[in-house]
Each structure stands twice: as C-alpha cells, then as structure tokens.
Amino acid sequence: MRIVLGVLSVVLALAFLAIGGMKIFNTQVFVAQLGLPSAMVVVIGVLEVAGALGLLAGFRIRILGALAALGLAVLLVGAVGFHVLQGDLLVNGLLPVVLLVLAAATAVLHFRQGVRGGSAAAVAD
Template sequence: MNITLWIVASLLALAFLAAGGVKIFQPQKKLAASGMGWTEDSKPAAIKAIGVTEILGAAGMILPAVTGIASYLVPLAATGLAIVMVGAAITHLKRGEKSMALVSVVLAVLALVVAVGRFGAWAF
C-alpha cells in the first residue's frame, strides 16, 4: 500500500504542479480560451492564488516525505488539495460543467486516499 500511496501522491503532485503553473503563468483571457471558462468570472489575483495553492500542495505531498523533514505535512497537503478540489467541483456544478466537476471530485477522492493513508497505517 505504501508504494500505491507514493504513486498516487506523485501523479497528483505532477497534475497539481502543472495546473498551478498554468494558472500562474498564463493570462486570464488565454485560460478562458483554453477551456477554463470559470476564469472569466474570477479576478486575476484569485486565479493566481489558486495556482500558488496548487503548487504548494503538490510540493507538500512530496518534499516532506522525500527529505524526511516534517513528513506530517504530507497528509495535511493532501487534505488541503482535496478541499480545493471540492471548491472546484462546486464551481463547475454552478456553471453546469458536469464533466469538469467529475474530474475535480476524482482528484479530491485521490487526494483523500493519500491523506487517509498517510494519517493512518502508512504514516511516515
């Protein structure tokens, strides 16, 4: 199970690192044109804040475990990312974007799997 948690955490970290980077480095209009319609209704600072949160969450799921420093942060980061994804799912549902809401729910569930595993029997 430890290997499974590492794989899930690593894949989630890569996904959130990429998603956060896009939100930070792409202008709002380009994000909206690329399929992130929710950005049209958001302030640029909020979009950047979400991106930073995703990048920090990605780092928090990997770096503490790899370095052995404050490894208790891994399940906290996973929980934080799950909360972000619940917010994303709610936003997508309000906009009628059911498929995007489903993606957000799947990411939230995977993050919760990592959080529960790392809080529980497979803690560092």
C-alpha cells in the same frame, strides 16, 4: 500500502504542479474560461503548487504530505462546487472530481499510517 501512497503522492504532485503552474503563468486563459478574477486564479494556482510541493515534502516529513493532501482535497471540494454551480460538471468538472478522490485517498492513507515522526521511509507496512 507505502508504495500506493508514494505513487498517489507523485501522481497528484505532478498533476498539481502542471495545473497550478498553468494557472500562474497562463492566468488569462483561465480567467476567460472560468470567469474568475485573475488574482483569484493566481492564488488558486499558488495553492495548488504549494500542495504539490507539500506532497513531495511528505516523503521526508510525513505530516506535510498528510496536510498537503488534505488541503488539496478541500481546495478540490471548492472546485467541484464551482463547476456544479456553473452547470458544467460533466464538461470541466470531471478532472476535479477524480483529483478529489485521489487527494482524499492520499490523505486517508497518510493518516492511517500515522503522521507522527519525521521520515516517511521509517513507516513500516
């Protein structure tokens, strides 16, 4: 399970570094596409990048990885809800749905393995 958790954490971290970075540095593209205020797009991007960094920090401090995965899952519930309300779930909402499932699975795996203690390397299968 440790390997699965590690792979999920890295995949999600890379995805959210890219997605969040695009929202921070190409804000106007997302403002035009989503119709959200630019400040909100930047805040969402910062939260996504913070979540990605938290997932990576989870390799050293398990609770950070667990909380980051949980936070990203909550953020993604909002993203899926937004796309449902916009009526474009099948067009722009599929990626958030997939990422939500992956983030939730990552959070569950973190919590099932236990989040007490320092190093994730100390977790035995």
